[in-house]
Amino acid sequence: MSGNSLKGLNPSQLEAVTHGEGPLLVLAGPGSGKTRVIAHRIAYLINDLSVPPGNILAVTFTNKAAAEMKKRARDLAGDLASGIWIGTFHSICLRILKIEADFLEGHTKDFVVYDQDDQLGLLKSCLKELDYGESLFSPKGVLSEFDAAENREGASFRDDFYGRRLSELYDFYKKELVKRNAMTFNDLLLLANRLLSENQGVCVRYQDRFSQVLVDEYQDTNVSQYRFAKTLSQRHRNLFVVGDDSQSIYGWRGADINNILNFEKDFPGARVVKLERNYRSTLNILGIANSVIRKNPGRKEKTLWTDNPEGERALVFKALDNADEARFVAERISGLVGTEDFKWSDVAVFYRANFQSRVIEEGLRAAKIPYRIVSGVGFYQRAEIKDVIAYLRLVQNPRDDVSFLRIVNVPPRKIGGVTLRKLREASQAGGFALFEAAEYCQEHDLLPAQALGALSRFLEIIKGLGSAAESQPVARVIKALLERVAYLDYLGEDLQRAENVRELLSAAEGWSEITLSDFLDLVLLATDEDRGDSGEEKVSLMTIHAAKGLEFPAVFVVGVNEDLLPHRRPAETLGGLEEERRLFYVAVTRAKRLLYLSYASLRTASGGTYHTRRSAFLDDLSPEHVVYESRKKKLSGRDSDLPSEEKTYELEDVGLNLRPGQKVTHPTFGPGIVKKIDGKGDKMVATVDFFGSGVKKILASFFAD
DNA sequence: CTCGCTGTTATTTTT
DNA sequence: TAACAGCGAG
Ligand SMILES: Nc1ncnc2c1ncn2[C@@H]1O[C@H](COP(=O)(O)OP(=O)(O)OP(=O)(O)O)[C@@H](O)[C@H]1O
Numbered sequence: 001m002s003g004n005s006l007k008g009l010n011p012s013q014l015e016a017v018t019h020g021e022g023p024l025l026v027l028a029g030p031g032s033g034k035t036r037v038i039a040h041r042i043a044y045l046i047n048d049l050s051v052p053p054g055n056i057l058a059v060t061f062t063n064k065a066a067a068e069m070k071k072r073a074r075d076l077a078g079d080l081a082s083g084i085w086i087g088t089f090h091s092i093c094l095r096i097l098k099i100e101a102d103f104l105e106g107h108t109k110d111f112v113v114y115d116q117d118d119q120l121g122l123l124k125s126c127l128k129e130l131d132y133g134e135s136l137f138s139p140k141g142v143l144s145e146f147d148a149a150e151n152r153e154g155a156s157f158r159d160d161f162y163g164r165r166l167s168e169l170y171d172f173y174k175k176e177l178v179k180r181n182a183m184t185f186n187d188l189l190l191l192a193n194r195l196l197s198e199n200q201g202v203c204v205r206y207q208d209r210f211s212q213v214l215v216d217e218y219q220d221t222n223v224s225q226y227r228f229a230k231t232l233s234q235r236h237r238n239l240f241v242v243g244d245d246s247q248s249i250y251g252w253r254g255a256d257i258n259n260i261l262n263f264e265k266d267f268p269g270a271r272v273v274k275l276e277r278n279y280r281s282t283l284n285i286l287g288i289a290n291s292v293i294r295k296n297p298g299r300k301e302k303t304l305w306t307d308n309p310e311g312e313r314a315l316v317f318k319a320l321d322n323a324d325e326a327r328f329v330a331e332r333i334s335g336l337v338g339t340e341d342f343k344w345s346d347v348a349v350f351y352r353a354n355f356q357s358r359v360i361e362e363g364l365r366a367a368k369i370p371y372r373i374v375s376g377v378g379f380y381q382r383a384e385i386k387d388v389i390a391y392l393r394l395v396q397n398p399r400d401d402v403s404f405l406r407i408v409n410v411p412p413r414k415i416g417g418v419t420l421r422k423l424r425e426a427s428q429a430g431g432f433a434l435f436e437a438a439e440y441c442q443e444h445d446l447l448p449a450q451a452l453g454a455l456s457r458f459l460e461i462i463k464g465l466g467s468a469a470e471s472q473p474v475a476r477v478i479k480a481l482l483e484r485v486a487y488l489d490y491l492g493e494d495l496q497r498a499e500n501v502r503e504l505l506s507a508a509e510g511w512s513e514i515t516l517s518d519f520l521d522l523v524l525l526a527t528d529e530d531r532g533d534s535g536e537e538k539v540s541l542m543t544i545h546a547a548k549g550l551e552f553p554a555v556f557v558v559g560v561n562e563d564l565l566p567h568r569r570p571a572e573t574l575g576g577l578e579e580e581r582r583l584f585y586v587a588v589t590r591a592k593r594l595l596y597l598s599y600a601s602l603r604t605a606s607g608g609t610y611h612t613r614r615s616a617f618l619d620d621l622s623p624e625h626v627v628y629e630s631r632k633k634k635l636s637g638r639d640s641d642l643p644s645e646e647k648t649y650e651l652e653d654v655g656l657n658l659r660p661g662q663k664v665t666h667p668t669f670g671p672g673i674v675k676k677i678d679g680k681g682d683k684m685v686a687t688v689d690f691f692g693s694g695v696k697k698i699l700a701s702f703f704a705d
Numbered sequence: 706c707t708c709g710c711t712g713t714t715a716t717t718t719t720t
Numbered sequence: 721t722a723a724c725a726g727c728g729a730g
Contacts, residue, residue: 061720062719062720063720088720089720090720091720115720116719185719185720186720188720189720249718250718250719250720252717252718252719253718253719253720352717352718353716353717353718354716354717354718355716355717356716409706412706412707414706414707415706416706416707417706418706419706450706524720525720543717543718543719544718545717545718545719546718546719564717567717567718568717569717569718570717570718579718583718604721605715605716605721606714606715606716606721606722608721
């Protein structure tokens with residue numbers, strides 16, 4: 001059996017995989033086989049050391065990575081592998097908390113987990129209740145303050161006016177969560193840690209159980225995750241972590257790069273293994289990666305070499321605007337798949353922010369290129385899916401006020417603001433959840449007849465579903481729900497959304513024997529990968545963050561513009577620019593053979609068109625690794641003011657020739673100042689304030705010479 | 706209570 | 721642009 005677990009490894013990898021007892025860190029650059037080492041280590045433990053799979057805990061960064069790891073483990077160790085605990089920190093904690101729910105203070109085993117949307121909803125009602133002005137306390141801002149606080153040990157706030165109010169708000173908010181039998185993603189870790197530290201019995205049970213703890217992407221762990229891993233591995237001292245400090249890109253979420261930098265100090269006697277051979281990328285791509293990351297101070301220096309061929313130079317492309325950039329991407333992809341031996345699935349397009357996918361999608365659609373968005377605004381975040389989930393949650397946990405508010409009037413059933421205000425008053429007065437308050441009002445006839453009728457019908461629906469859920473599979477419950485509230489009718493002719501709901505239903509049918517509670521957990525952690533289209537022949541679109549740990553033969557990084565990559569916001573914060581650079585580093589090191597970096601000189605956003613500069617990161621690339629290209633666009637200016645006269649202008653960069661604030665002269669209107677640029681290409685329109693004749697809109701190509 | 710209109714405002718990354 | 725909050729009419 002050992003043949004399997006040790007095959008296909010180089011000497012350093014072998015050293016790590018066959019490591020004996022005690023903590024070990026694999027510190028190595030991209031594409032050096034760190035993830036492969038973890039998979040083989042798991043197989044080695046099972047096949048060669050006969051470690052029972054149930055005693056192995058393997059933590060990955062995303063659920064997608066967990067699924068991949070499970071698959072790899074199964075390939076190497078067979079069916080035994082299914083007993084391993086593999087998952088993200090969050091899903092492992094969730095699993096433990098559900099099992100040990102009896103030991104929790106405040107939560108019962110039916111607790112639900114709130115995602116950001118739900119949290120915002122709850123926070124908004126807290127702000128209202130405490131009468132905090134939303135101007136000073138924007139819900140989003142407050143939530144990220146909370147996050148930041150929880151990522152500091154002790155969840156404390158600054159000791160000034162704002163900090164004190166935040167602290168008050170935080171305590172209130174946390175109590176409200178517990179009241180609703182709900183917790184946040186962060187709570188999963190915080191409460192798991194609390195359970196382990198306060199309940200010796202439980203703690204010892206898990207410490208005994210997990211004789212082997214493995215953590216992938218260790219550079220992106222935060223305090224709680226660090227504590228969790230440390231606690232669980234304390235007894236057997238077998239903590240096996242892999243990572244690369246140069247790929248730490250989640251500092252904004254509390255990840256602490258010092259966890260990996262201080263590993264040897266934290267775990268005395270730790271062994272450190274370095275992997276220096278890169279199996280993934282061409283020499284050229286490694287050269288680029290190196291010139292990018294070289295600029296960051298304070299890294300752990302790592303050698304990286306490869307036997308791979310030099311490969312082609314990366315193409316740096318300057319597009320006219322983002323639509324043009326999308327066109328470029330589409331053209332190149334078509335070329336790769338048409339003339340070289342690339343499949344659609346060999347190609348990936350990365351961007352800094354989700355909103356950038358839109359233009360790219362349009363470009364790919366126009367070129368009939370099949371694509372798939374990996375994560376992004378996930379399937380399970382869509383409004384129609386969340387509606388259905390909210391019904392189910394309320395069925396499981398009637399204390400869930402956020403879900404109650406979400407669907408109490410969806411589809412519209414004449415329960416509006418007035419009724420809700422009364423319900424809220426009743427719930428506050430009596431310490432009830434809204435659902436209970438509704439029941440109370442119903443019993444005591446506390447509302448106008450019309451509202452009461454509507455409310456009663458709603459309560460009936462939820463209760464009916466509740467009893468259905470006791471005896472019937474989830475899919476049946478969903479079906480009953482959809483019929484009962486005529487949800488598909490409510491969606492009307494929006495076919496896509498109706499289709500999404502049907503997809504959720506068929507997902508539920510796939511898990512036939514599942515309980516409602518387990519279904520909700522799965523949905524919470526599910527990724528788009530679970531929807532079964534991952535194997536299909538499609539180009540992958542994703543954010544750079546989502547690309548971590550993946551690899552593709554051909555990689556396009558779009559929007560390599562200043563203020564976008566590096567993004568302006570983090571670049572202004574301490575250490576933010578370094579993290580942005582690591583992000584760019586992660587992006588380029590995903591590529592195996594071909595790398596395309598593109599940027600647009602004009603960006604259309606929020607109604608206007610703005611100039612953008614190329615990213616400073618591009619300046620760091622050595623000329624011998626890259627080729628530069630830019631679009632020379634022919635603009636045909638057909639101005640209705642000048643009928644039948646077709647002019648063609650050769651323009652390399654329209655934007656440079658015309659921008660707000662610039663002085664222009666028009667034969668009829670005389671001199672003026674450009675106020676605003678709208679549209680693009682030959683439809684670009686300049687709004688010009690003429691000194692004599694006032695503000696006029698002029699086709700931009702008119703000035704283009 | 707619902708619907709539709711207008712004006713404002715915003716785009717970082719995710720478990 | 722587009723998503724959304726706020727407002728007034730039915
Ligand atoms: N010993 C080896 N022989 C052949 N190929 C290998 C070997 N080790 C790793 N590889 C290949 O190298 C590629 C990168 O491996 P892997 O994803 O494990 O690297 P990694 O260090 O986790 O990368 P990253 O840090 O970028 O996520 C994979 O395609 C893997 O199959």
